[in-house]
Amino acid sequence: MRHVALTVNGSRHELELEPRELLVYVLRERLGLTGTTIGCDTSSCGACTVLVGGESVKSCTMLGVQADGLEITTIEGLASNGQLHAVQQAFHEHHALQCGYCTPGMVLAAVSLIEEGKATSESAIREGLEGNLCRCTGYHNIVRAVSAAAAGVS
Amino acid sequence: MIPATFDYEVAESTEHALELLGGREDAKLLAGGHSLLPAMKLRLARPSLLVDIGRLRDLSYVRDAGDHIAIGALTRHKDVVEAPLLQEHCPLVPSAAGQVGDPQVRHRGTIGGSLAHGDPASDLPTVMLTLDAEMVIRGPSGERIVPAAQFFSGVFQTALEPTELLVEIRVPKLPSTTGCSYMKMSRRAQDWATVAVATLVERRNGSIGRAAIGLTNMGATPLRATQAEEAIAGGAAIVDAAPLIASGSEPSSDTAASAEFRRHLATVLGRRALEEAAGR
Amino acid sequence: MTVTESKTTTFVGTSVKRKEDASLLRGRATWVDNIAPPGTVHMAVVRSPYAHAHITRVSTDVARAAEGVVAVLDGAELAEDWQGSLPCAWPVTEDIKIPPHFPLATGETRFQGDGVAVVLAESRALAKDAAELVEVEYEQLPAVAHVDKALEKGAPIVHSDLGTNECYVWKLETDDFQAALEAADVVVTRRYVQPRLIPNAMEPRAVVAQAGPGGELTVWSATQVPHILRFALQLVLGIPESKIRVIAPDVGGGFGSKLNVYAEEALAAALARRLGRPVKWTEERAENYVATIHGRDVVHEFTLAATKDGKITAVKSDAKCAMGAYLQLVTPGIPLLGAWIYNGAYDIPNYSVTFTGVFTNTTPTDAYRGAGRPEATYVIERTIEALAEELGMDSLELRRKNFISEFPATLASGLTIDAGDFHAALDKLLELLDLDSIRADQKARREHGDVKQLGVGFSTYTEMCGLAPSRILGAVRFAVGGWDSATIRMQPLGSVQVVTGTSPHGQSHETTWAQIVADQLGVDVDVVEVLHGDTAVSQLGMDTYGSRSLAVGGVALWHASQKIIGKAREIVSHQLEVSPDDLEFANGSFSVKGSPDRTMSIQEIAFQAHAAHNLPDGLEPGLEATAVYDPPNFSWPSGAHAAIVEVDTETGDTRLVRYVAVDDVGVPVNPEIIDGQVHGGIAQAISAALYEEGIYDEDGNLLTTTMTNYLVPSAAELPSFETDRIETSSPTNPLGVKGVGETGTIAATPAVINAVVDALSHLGVSDIQLPATPERVWRAIEEAKS
Known part of the structure; x- marks a missing residue:
């Protein structure tokens, strides 16, 4: 067991972790933040994407102990004062989710892409979301939503 | 998927990392973790100790070192892609680094981790081989420098001893007359290369001089297409040299492509990469 | 008293924003993997690495002694827990061969991933660790993986006691078919291979089972079919359905892959009963690729016959369809879902379709989005191009020349568009x-x-x-009906609960069902709440698959609404002392013909129905209605x-x-x-x-x-x-x-x-x-x- 302190959605947590505990399990099972989901186990699908230091990261490919001292944002921490983040709002307005299982990871990947200034065109958004798989939407409305959010944010 | 159990130590310095690494027979270094952790989750890798070097921030840099650019082994792909020094002096590196994995992978994965993993389907090993880059390796008995041509020794095998750490990669500053290209074909954007070709072409008043051609996923290690390189050095036109690109390679067959198709792709992508590097 | 206001907007036809999004976008959904009642033990399944093998020995001693292990059981040890096989609900012919299929293999494994033993431990990680310690000795047997090879002479036999890999032959042919084929000017035959597709719902399967002391059983499952699962669990476990509650909470996509009754659902339920502790299993993606059904895997030989000026006169399809190693819930019936539409969009008078179901040493096939119809549509739409080429005709012109153009249109296969x-x-x-x-x-x-x-x-x-008219389902040997149900419950203060028998997992029923009901009752879409996916809440249902939810379950909503309006009419008629025939209902309000100021809103009626101070003699209090709708056609x-x-x-x-x-x-x-x-x-x-x-x-x-x-x-x-x-x-x-x-x-x-x-x-x-x-x-x- 190893002592780890990490900040998740602005709250500091001190935990005793087994080194093999993946960050996604720490979030889901230690902290009860079950918004982050697991889709593939091979770093392919991006469902488990969270922000680490503001950048998108696949939390199934990072150990909880590696997050010691870092700031993490999950889908639960994205809205502020009850207001959806612009990307969440755009997903709602453009019907960019169906079953919703990939949505938290997709939203956070999009937030990171927009923050980095890379959501500049449809093709840039499509390329920028290459690490996130959705089986329901065919991505059409996701791309529309991210475009709209990027236009609103910039 | 959950890895088998292991111990975990955080290295406070390079020396500390070497000490920890030397203290346990099947210890492994953990940098970004984007090569090692997937293998551990599938339980294909079962190190008993992980030495986390991810906090050695002094190994994350891109520096002008006079005749070459020095890249710290723990520099993330994202920082390699965005490094102005590399964009100016050696654009082949950021171009290929931008094609590694996906944004999330590039946010965590490091250049050193990618090279030390020795995956023949990986992009950066080929680029280093094509550039005749040098690997700076630190071990218990000090530092040694290994040229890329001697670094990659087999599938997931490199010149690194189990007790050694890759600390720096040195890539040449390319003259403005040298063009470069990295042409990658993968089934999906996020996938490893089915085949990719890296090229450097010396442009001489409308014709081409020397060319370097490196191949990804065409054998157990990244390869140089030496016959095609020699043909170009001997004055052959790109279209005539291209059919030689796959000569001597031994690609494997898998669900992405047969060996025969990989050889074909190498010649097509190689020709296109040579033409792009030549500015055509 | 506050009552919810009625509204005159029409919601059907408009893009109402989804009610589902509120929780999904905030990470507040309830996936089965989020659920872990106190005392939960975690299950891992030891699976066969071989496609076909004798199990010569299963040694569980080392695994049993490992840290955190609660139990380790193999197929033989669990055999007495099963009252029946995992069910196949569609025996398509009288002489179909249905091999027994129990949740764990005993004696022989027949596909890579076939379950051999289960490990239960205090955590997910420890279960996985211990599963590696179960030692299984196999004697490998010859295997056959491809549908073409499986029918060749001398091919390895998947179920040796059957003596053949042929599961069934199903045929539909019109009387004059052969003569029409022979009389044709042009005949084009093509062969098509449609490979296996792995459905890949983003949420892998997961199940949690909890058994109570009185023999009651609660199962949370990432399933499309909670009602069918409840029914099937009685068949497999022998527990009366009345004691079983199945909950499908938020379900992350299905595409047919969760339209099934799986070994792990039965295992978790059986083990929860044995141990007296909740049992949980969450599928890993690599496990999903072998343990969850695949789609397609069909080889067609397909023929179109036509006159030289391009009138198609006959169609013939002969398909070999992979079943995989066992028959899952509707495995043999999947080809039949395309059987009546091999004519595509065209009027083709002579018709012949044959399916041969074939066992192979592979993961079972079953419904994957489209199920049978993509297969049929692919071969006709590819071959129409080949025929156009053969005739030297533009393929769009050929299509137009043969389009069905008068409706209703009865097809050669017998159904009516x-x-x-x-x-x-x-x-x-x-x-x-x-x-x-x-x-x-x-x-x-x-x-x-x-x-x-x-x-x-x-x-x-x-x-x-x-899917589908129950009588037709019966005629084609499907085990159950194709109806669905809706209950509409007007609450005393005018809000509306809708209980549906469909079980959405991405299809947005919470929004669209509310639109339909809001329009029928003349209420705001926001006051309509749709409940689903819990057999304790929704007793009657046939679940969601085959593009059935709206055309069956959605129509049931309409019928239930009419019953609500009918009862409301009786109450209004009684209280306003007018004949029911003199009442008009529009925009959520009854009014008396010719006296537009004499009105009563549906909300007011709901209150009166619950107060029951002044109801007609014999009328039950409350304003609730259930309709079960059986569609007359597809x-x-x-x-x-x-x-x-x-x-x-x-x-x-x-x-x-x-x-x-x-x-x-x-x-x-x-x-x-x-x-x-x-x-x-x-x-x-x-x-x-x-x-x-x-x-x-x-x-x-x-x-x-x-x-x-x-x-x-x-x-x-x-x-x-x-x-x-x-x-x-x-x-x-x-x-x-x-x-x-x-x-x-x-x-x-x-x-x-x-x-x-x-x-x-x-x-x-x-x-x-x-x-x-x-x-x-x-x-x-x-x-x-x-």
Whole structure:
């Protein structure tokens, strides 16, 4: 067991972790933040994407102990004062989710892409979301939503 | 998927990392973790100790070192892609680094981790081989420098001893007359290369001089297409040299492509990469 | 007293924003993997690494002694827990061979991934650790993985006691078929291989089972079919259904793969009873690839016969359909879902369809989005192109010449299409497409000998969905009915609870069902709450699959609404002392004909119904109604799709440039949600055309083992889609609606392959096997050259 302190959605947590505990399990099972989901186990699908230091990261490919001292944002921490983040709002307005299982990871990947200034065109958004798989939407409305959010944010 | 159990130590310095690494027979270094952790989750890798070097921030840099650019082994792909020094002096590196994995992978994965993993389907090993880059390796008995041509020794095998750490990669500053290209074909954007070709072409008043051609996923290690390189050095036109690109390679067959198709792709992508590097 | 106000807006036909999003967007959904009642033990399944083997010894001692292990059991030890086999609900012929299928194998394993033992431990990680310690000795047996090889003489037999790999032969042929075939001027026969597809719902399966001291059982499962699962658990476990509660909370996609009754559901339930502790299992993705059903895996020989001027006179299909190693819930029936529509959108008087179900040492096949209809549509829409080529006719002209154009239209296969307008869909598609400029671009590229060639491909289709009229299901030997139920409950203060028997997992029923009910009752869509996915709440239901929810469950809502209005009318008639016939109901309010100021709102009636101070004699208090609707016909969406592709003739790399779809799904309830369904279906079908293929080697080893080598595409591989609609209202139901969930998947695969072949036709390419990988495209070009 190893002592780890990490900040998740602005709250500091001190935990005793087994080194093999993946960050996604720490979030889901230690902290009860079950918004982050697991889709593939091979770093392919991006469902488990969270922000680490503001950048998108696949939390199934990072150990909880590696997050010691870092700031993490999950889908639960994205809205502020009850207001959806612009990307969440755009997903709602453009019907960019169906079953919703990939949505938290997709939203956070999009937030990171927009923050980095890379959501500049449809093709840039499509390329920028290459690490996130959705089986329901065919991505059409996701791309529309991210475009709209990027236009609103910039 | 959950890895088998292991111990975990955080290295406070390079020396500390070497000490920890030397203290346990099947210890492994953990940098970004984007090569090692997937293998551990599938339980294909079962190190008993992980030495986390991810906090050695002094190994994350891109520096002008006079005749070459020095890249710290723990520099993330994202920082390699965005490094102005590399964009100016050696654009082949950021171009290929931008094609590694996906944004999330590039946010965590490091250049050193990618090279030390020795995956023949990986992009950066080929680029280093094509550039005749040098690997700076630190071990218990000090530092040694290994040229890329001697670094990659087999599938997931490199010149690194189990007790050694890759600390720096040195890539040449390319003259403005040298063009470069990295042409990658993968089934999906996020996938490893089915085949990719890296090229450097010396442009001489409308014709081409020397060319370097490196191949990804065409054998157990990244390869140089030496016959095609020699043909170009001997004055052959790109279209005539291209059919030689796959000569001597031994690609494997898998669900992405047969060996025969990989050889074909190498010649097509190689020709296109040579033409792009030549500015055509 | 506050009552909810009535509203006059019409919600059906508008893109009401989804109610589902509030929790999903905030990470507040309830997936089964979130659930862990106190005391939960975690289950891991030890699976066969071999496609076919004798189990000679299972040694569990080391695993039992490992840290945190609660129990380790093999198939023999659990045998007494099963009252019956995992059920197959569709024995398609009288003499079908249905091998026993228990949750764990005993004696022999028959596919890679077949469960051999289970480990229960205090944590997920410890269960996985201990599963590695279960020692199983196997004696490998010869295996057969491919449907063509399995029927060859001397092929390894999957179930040796059956003596054959032939599961069944099913045939439908019209009387004069053979004569028509012989009389035809032109006969075109083609062979098509449709590979395995792995459904890949983003949420892997998961189950939690909890047994109570009184014999009651609660099962949370990531399933499309909580009601069917409840029914099946009685058959497998012998517990009365009345004691079983199945909950499908938020479910992350299914596409047919969660329309099943799986070994792990039965195992978790049985073990929860044995241990007296909740048992939880969450599938890993690699496990999903072997333990959850696959789709397709069919080889067709397909024939069209026509007169020389292009009137198609006969169609013949002969298909070998892989069952896999066992029959899952509806495995043998999947081909039959396409059996009646091998004529496609065309009027073809003579008809012959034969299916041979074939066992192979592979993961069982079953429903994957479209189920049977993509298979049928692919072969007709590819072969219509071949026939056009043979006749020297434009393929669109050939299609138009043979379109069914008068409705209702009774097909040679015996079913009746209620409504459609195939010409209008194609007209609209061509308006959107600008075919002339595409052809001009194509011509220029061909003349210049460009590396990147352009192709355009069409697909015009109709399909039967909305499963299904119960009598027809009975006639084709399906075990249960095809009805569905709705309960509408007006609360005393005017809000509305709707209980549906459908079980959405991405389809947006919470929103669209509320739209339908809000319009019928004249209330605001926001006051209507839709409850689903819990058999304790929704007792009656046949769940969600086969584009049935709207055309069956949605129509049940309409019928239940009429019952509510009927009862309300009685109350108003009594309280206002007028004849029921003198009352008009509109916009949520009854008024007396000729006295528009004498009104009573539905909310006020709801209150009166619950207060029960002044009800007609004999009328029960409350304002609640249940309707069970059994559709008299299938639902018949149709449409016309076009794909435009660019093919790199040197590398074989193929990219979609545009995709245009015009569909007729009847009256649209929520256009944006319909578009979403169409987009998703098209994406899966494009992917089936260009990327996806579950590959087994000759020994039955699955080679596409994870999402790294089974290629589910990302946004980077797909284009935006251009979608539009025409609308012919379905006269079969009072809402005029048709199903929409599978149209894209059915239509798009042949459109894409037709486009790829069109791009390369000038090079002599006439077919490319699915999926059109870069290598297959390259080989097709090379073969055409030589």
